[in-house]
Amino acid sequence: MKYQLTHPNGPRDQTSSAGTTVLQAYGRTVLDTDDAETARAKIEAEIRRLPTATWEWLNQSETNALGDLRVWQVLPGTLPGRGRGFGWGFVC
Numbered sequence: 001m002k003y004q005l006t007h008p009n010g011p012r013d014q015t016s017s018a019g020t021t022v023l024q025a026y027g028r029t030v031l032d033t034d035d036a037e038t039a040r041a042k043i044e045a046e047i048r049r050l051p052t053a054t055w056e057w058l059n060q061s062e063t064n065a066l067g068d069l070r071v072w073q074v075l076p077g078t079l080p081g082r083g084r085g086f087g088w089g090f091v092c
Contacts, residue, residue, distance in 0.1 A: 001077055006058070007069045022069045036065035047071060 010021035023030060026043040034042065040057065047053050052074040060067035 002072055002074045004070060004072050007071070009059075009064050009066045009068050022066060026069070036060075036067075039066055043069070 005025075007020060007022045007025050010023070012021070012023040012027060014021055014024065022043065026046045027039070028046060029042045030039045044055070047055050050073060053071055055069060055071045057067040058070055
């Protein structure tokens with residue numbers, strides 16, 4: 001299964017829809033003093049930790065230097081049913 005998430009550039013302390021901005025989702029190592037290129041490099045390094053993830057930067061402009069982020073991840077369609085008495089299960 002392939003799913004897609006789009007993370008808008010927004011403040012780290014945003015409380016509505018928490019966890020959806022680029023910095024909330026992948027900005028663990030980004031400092032407030034980092035420029036846009038450094039921040040993107042750190043965010044991309046964080047995404048690379050996910051074995052099946054790909055990404056693209058969107059909507060970069062003078063007013064949105066970091067840009068928004070679209071991430072795709074592929075997950076297996078079946079998962080082992082550990083400890084439930086089932087061999088394998090299908091994810092729908």
